[in-house]
Amino acid sequence: MTTTLHKPAELQQTVPPAGVTRPKRLGQRAVGFFMALPPILLIAIFVGFPIVLAFGFSIGLTGGLNHTIATIGQNVHEADAWWGTLAAYQEMFTNKRFLGDLLVTVIVTLVSTATVIFLALGIGLYLKLKGGRMARLLSGLAIVPLFIPVVIASWAILTFYSGTGFLRSVFALFGVDFPVWAFTMVTVIIGSVWTSLPFAVLMVSSGLQSVPNAMIEAARDAGAGSLRTIVSVIVPMAAVPIIIATTFTAIGIVGSFTVPYFTGPNSPNMLGVDMSNYFSAFNQPQQSAVMAFTVFLIASGIAALYVWANFRSAKEQGKA
Amino acid sequence: MAITAASRTRRPLTLDSIVRSALVGLFVVLMVVFILGPLLWLGVRAFAGNWTFPNLLPDDWTLRWWQVVVNDGALGIAVQNSLFFAPLTVLVSAIICLPAAYAFARFDFPGRRFFLISLFATNAFPKMGLFVTLAALFYALNLMNTVLGILVVHVLGTVVFMTWIPAAAFAAVPRNLEEAARDAGASKLRVFASVTLPMALPGIIVAAVMSFLASFDEAQGTYLVGAPAFMTMPTQMYSLVLNYPTQVAAVFSILLAIPSVALMLAAHKHILGGQLAEGFQIK
Structure with a gap:
């Protein structure tokens, strides 16, 4: 995402940071990226995605994956505009x-x-x-x-x-x-x-x-x-x-x-x-x-x- | 009066220093009562028969409550469930996170900083809120009241420990040794197995201990996703406190605390030695 990365402080104090002692090789960067990917994917699927989903639900978007919970739940405010509704927020903040x-x-x-x-x-x-x-x-x-x-x-x-x-x-x-x-x-x-x-x-x-x-x-x-x-x-x-x-x-x-x-x-x-x-x-x-x-x-x-x-x-x- | 190096070695007994020692002493006593008091009060309860208020000790002592816990089937199942989920969580978490920890410490790759911050996001979002949002997805995917669903909740709670702490440990291995x-x-593999890994091991152990305990102690998510089909020891505590005599909950508490105390004591040198604190300063 960004090219001006700050290296870990510990790294700088004890050892030269990655890429200084050896030339930056494309292969190594790709290996690093894919090694770091699994926990990120896990979080994207089970933290990031649910948050987006739940935000949709909170503004009344009850279709798709939100359908089950919207059916089970009571007192669900459904969207009355294309972008949703603030009815649930209004209800809670009053x-x-x-x-x-x-x-x-x-x-x-x-x-x-x-x-x-x-x-x-x-x-x-x-x-x-x-x-x-x-x-x-x-x-x-x-x-x-x-x-x-x-x-x-x-x-x-x-x-x-x-x-x-x-x-x-x-x-x-x-x-x-x-x-x-x-x-x-x-x-x-x-x-x-x-x-x-x-x-x-x-x-x-x-x-x-x-x-x-x-x-x-x-x-x-x-x-x-x-x-x-x-x-x-x-x-x-x-x-x-x-x-x-x-x-x-x-x-x-x-x-x-x-x-x-x-x-x-x-x-x-x-x-x-x-x-x-x-x-x-x-x-x-x-x-x-x-x-x-x-x-x-x-x-x-x-x-x-x-x-x-x-x-x-x-x-x-x-x-x- | 400033504390100087000289006054530390030979301090004259002044009124000032007496007052100061007394205040420190008072603070220590208050801290002992604050920290240890509730635990001792609970511990005594596990062996108590009748207890008349306001006596500081029970009227009689008994081991009866231990028998109640041992003979109770539901409590036994909770112990089994906890001992099933915790090691499995550590294993799955290690497989997912340790390679990433190494990558964060040793490779410079696009998105590294973004990745580190997204890992932090799991900790920045309050747990109960996360579980409530997760529940909608779990309903849709039919993961409610399943082993996989609980495992996901438990592993999510360990990702930060399993990534950050080992990453700091890998980063601290001097590159010139490698x-x-x-x-x-x-060979590269040989170097990793006989130089990098042994030197980073304390950090990995701390991460494993913290992950084991995170899973072993996880209550809110397991309760929301797993109850009543899967009760673990901490979720069982919720109903125990309401439905059983307090002495039974006290016995159960002691049982639940044993693994935590044992693991922490085993790893306390590394935890106090800064492996934990080091891991939380990601850059």
């Missing part, structure tokens, strides 16, 4: 339940992502600047959720904060009536933070570790305090991994299902849960598709940030 |  869910989804995503990145930065910086047993213990702890299937984690968190859970038990022993957090958005946020923490910590601390110690020493020698060193030297130098961690965390949370399904209230809950409700329980697949595209829209905004961060880093490394 | 082997007279 639906109080959907708008409430949308708001909840955005709030949970913002709060959880901010908390995750804050914790990951704190742990990563502590590991980088202080080191020692305490720091290793902290980062080890933060990785634990990676070992636990999300289904179990959600359920464990639900029981921990439930009416007869640990927190309420401990406070009851002191005669304090602690609020029940189970089935509220509080546990959804707690669960989202819990499950997203390992990836963010791995990503952020690996980024922070690669900031050269000499740079930090130099900043300190120049008289910068701890905070100043962190804000204007360390964090900017690890910006790309931090942005990657932020985007992946946010995308994971915005579309999450298991955590809010287990720990959240019936309504309003996050869009992932309601999407599944509309699809299975209410048998309104078109409305479900509208929700999916709303979430896609939010996610693609976040994804654009990720792609931009990667391009930027590729460009920077290319100049270096 | 060339030295070529100069010594080794």
Whole structure:
């Protein structure tokens, strides 16, 4: 598609990129293309194509491959113009339940992502600047959720904060009536933070570790305090991994299902849960598709940030 | 007060440093409760008889719930299904993705960047939304409630791991080592088998572990596409939590966590060593 390709940064640091040591041969390029093709085809067929199909369905194009689902589903708006109809979107965007869910989804995503990145930065910086047993213990702890299937984690968190859970038990022993957090958005946020923490910590601390110690020493020698060193030297130098961690965390949370399904209230809950409700329980697949595209829209905004961060880093490394 | 190299080696015991240590200690305690608390609370439940609120431990202990799980046919089938789909997913995913990973690392071809970004698209689109859109196609192709349909859902969830992480691992193999082997007279295949592959193996193992777990833990898509014809361990958890005593779900949770914990412990050195983080920085 494009001829000005950026080579992987790792490649440039360790080895000369492809095509420099040897002349670019047409055969080799073709081999590379065809080796890379299978996963792309898989995604084109089972991700790209269904998305196009479902978008057609969401705007009321119920013919062709959409015929089966349009017959099974209830409350399907059919196209009244050649390009389709916005009736399903109109229905959902005037639906109080959907708008409430949308708001909840955005709030949970913002709060959880901010908390995750804050914790990951704190742990990563502590590991980088202080080191020692305490720091290793902290980062080890933060990785634990990676070992636990999300289904179990959600359920464990639900029981921990439930009416007869640990927190309420401990406070009851002191005669304090602690609020029940189970089935509220509080546990959804707690669960989202819990499950997203390992990836963010791995990503952020690996980024922070690669900031050269000499740079930090130099900043300190120049008289910068701890905070100043962190804000204007360390964090900017690890910006790309931090942005990657932020985007992946946010995308994971915005579309999450298991955590809010287990720990959240019936309504309003996050869009992932309601999407599944509309699809299975209410048998309104078109409305479900509208929700999916709303979430896609939010996610693609976040994804654009990720792609931009990667391009930027590729460009920077290319100049270096 | 700035932390300098000197103060790190011999720090005077000031009020400032005591407060700081106390705050760090408090944070660690909170993190322990936050991360490990729910797991321990759940673990204890699997061996609990009666449990009176607000006691911190059960009134009596029993192994009865383990027997319930072992004797329950539906739960056994779920275990079998999970152990069937997970290895199959890893195998299929490896066959599809590993050659592509090598190509991304070693060849420069038209559309390379476009391909990498489209791979990312599977991760950028929220899973539940994808499954809802996929369902329309599955209805049309008669893939609902079929092994192939579930396999497709599981493999889709592993493509990013199986491509990116091994690609970064292949890219990190020094090219001059391969060339030295070529100069010594080794064939291309020989070089790949005895130089490139062994050096990239940790990355491939991490990818395989992550893929196995992605399949083993996949719940939402399997539920939407496979339930109730094919219940795996995680989808069984959905109904378990509603229909069984909490202790049974606790036992089942422990069983479900065993493979994850075992695999992660086996590969944790590579995962913490940056293979995972490396793989997610595609360029």
